[in-house]
Amino acid sequence: MRLPVRATRVEFTALEIAELRRHFQRGPSKGEVAVESLFTAVSPGTEGAVFKSLPNAVRAFPYPPGYSGVGVVKKSGRGTSIKPGELVAGQLGHSSLTNVPEAELIRYEQSADHVYMSFVELGCIVQQGIRKAHVRLGDHVAILGTGLLGQLSVSYAHLLGAGKITLVGRSTRRKVSSSEHLPEHDYLVVGEDGTVETKADLVIECVGTPEAVIQAIGLSRDGGTVINLGSPRNSISLLAITNLIASKSVKLKGAHISTLPKSTVNFDDLSKIDERKVFRHLISDGLLSMPEIETVPTNANVNVNMAYERLNRGTIPTTVVFEW
Structure with missing residues (x-):
């Protein structure tokens, strides 16, 4: 039996309101791993559109945003090869703990820049x-x-x-x-x-x-x-x-x-896993110049909501990364 554990995540609770909220996170199912987030990157376009309920981006509230980040595996579900303690990057929401299908993650080394790797998606x-x-x-x-x-x-x-x-x-x-x-x-x-x-x-x-x-x-x-x-x-x-x-x-x-195809077809059509590996290589070897990034700690509601408000007003140069 997988007992749920307490976790914290960002939620859009109303139009242009972002809050940190506690929730219970179940254990990982078959094919999933539980990832404790280190950094999650904000997608200004997608998340900003949902935050403001722009056309083609209207969601029911409360809505948990985010889809790119890095973290440490805390627990592995049945049938997975990624082990607890390994660093992973991929499809993570803005949450302190997330269950993610193994197919949506790649491993990476401690030597890589964690903040930059959080932009993998x-x-x-x-x-x-x-x-x-x-x-x-x-x-x-x-x-x-x-x-x-x-x-x-x-x-x-x-x-x-x-x-x-x-x-x-x-x-x-x-x-x-x-x-x-x-x-x-x-x-x-x-x-x-x-x-x-x-x-x-x-x-x-x-x-x-x-x-x-x-x-x-x-x-x-x-x-x-x-x-x-x-x-x-x-x-x-x-x-x-x-x-x-x-x-x-x-x-x-x-x-x-x-x-993106499930399996790589040719140079023009790489799978998502292979695209992630390319990004990992570029970051690990210091080949990709990254834009200006602001890191925001997730220790208070005011920090989270202010980050989205500042992105909305354009007072943050490029984007923010949430630090968990």
């Missing part, structure tokens, strides 16, 4: 998009969106040998932070008419709005490629998009973590 999202972009040596890569996914995309484009990288945002708010923490890149601001004077071989769209998709196509040269990371927050006029794509002969590709 977000890294997988960007890696999938970068793979589909087929970055070639010397390519001009434009990245629309200066948040977490956009800044990670700068680092990946640099790793793959992009000749020029242009980060495009709505304001200069993240210009200093990105220049201090990321590889060399240009930083452009969208004009009042919604346009930017640049034409790139590849465009990575990391904003998730219909307007951003249209802007991304506008940033592409004729015959270029546009990658749409994640899920748009509103419906998009297919007619407007189709006409714009046709006028520029642009390739538009979607990249969503839910479409």
Whole structure:
């Protein structure tokens, strides 16, 4: 018999209200391991949208957010190979103790940076998009969106040998932070008419709005490629998009973590487990430049709610990591 134990987790209890709440966590079932969290990374786009109940992100409250983190295995369920005491990274919510299917985790070594490893799931999202972009040596890569996914995309484009990288945002708010923490890149601001004077071989769209998709196509040269990371927050006029794509002969590709295959097919279609292993390698070997990150202790409600409020207001440079 698996007796439940007390645990603490973050919950959105109402519109724009985040709280730390106690709950009882059952023991791990077959194929699961119980993970005691060390750090869990906040996804500003997804969690921020749910926090504010934006279109396509409305959830019933209370809602427990989070899907990326690291921790120590406390107990292993039947049929698992991961043992108690091992460090793991993967699909962890913002909770002090979580039962996670073994298939959603990878092991990692103590020498790796725990905070950086907590971004493993977000890294997988960007890696999938970068793979589909087929970055070639010397390519001009434009990245629309200066948040977490956009800044990670700068680092990946640099790793793959992009000749020029242009980060495009709505304001200069993240210009200093990105220049201090990321590889060399240009930083452009969208004009009042919604346009930017640049034409790139590849465009990575990391904003998730219909307007951003249209802007991304506008940033592409004729015959270029546009990658749409994640899920748009509103419906998009297919007619407007189709006409714009046709006028520029642009390739538009979607990249969503839910479409990753269970088993690796080829270089373009790695499984989620293999994508996690790639991220682990990049972090363990210090190859991936990470954006500015703020660590927030989960020892008080005020810390948790304030973190989401500050993300909502844009007063945190990129994102936060909860420390458990």
